[in-house]
Amino acid sequence: MIRILFAAAALLLAACSDNDSSNNAPAAAANQADQRSGALLYRQYCVNCHGSGAGGAPQVGKDHRLYWSHEVEEEGFETLVQEAIHGINAMPPRGNCYDCSDQEIRNAVIYMLQLSAAK
Template sequence: MLPVLLLAACSDSDAPTAAAATQAEPRSGALLYRQFCVTCHGSGVAGAPKVGKENRLYWSHEVEEEGFDTLVQEAINGVNAMPPRGNCFDCSDEEVRNAVIHMLQLSGAK
């Protein structure tokens, strides 16, 4: 039984696994929009500003008046009826930022 123990002791168990070594790429804004944001921002429920080219002036005004970073912080922290991170509890700040960018692109905001 000694050779088996020696082989087990020589295993590479301290090395990170392939899954742990590979950092997951952030999810796209489009994916997150479809999963979390469209529920409210697609229909305007609870006063959420609607996304779409017909709302370009609203979103452009928000970026101009509030600033992009403020919009991202509001999405991260929540504002009015919007819950923090739009209820995406495992979304990183970068992913929330990606979702905001996607919504602005869908709306044609400048």
């Protein structure tokens, strides 16, 4: 969770720099805007399997908090992200979102963990 909080803090800092007159600020803001949110990607791709448990996918949601908390603790957040990017067993690479960037997949994993209230 520390990494997730750090990512959130980085986003807040990036948002604050929007009014900055330095040349880097507009480019940073554009990158943020291009990136699709975890919620959007989850609803478009991941929910098809992780919403229902189709194909043996671990289900997402507060009822499954213990499962996801355990995964985060045992495997670590970075491992979950890597599994989502590269695929594992019946989990397809990038959850079939072929044009998703690594960062976008990361966003989707964060969103899945938030939906599951994982700690």
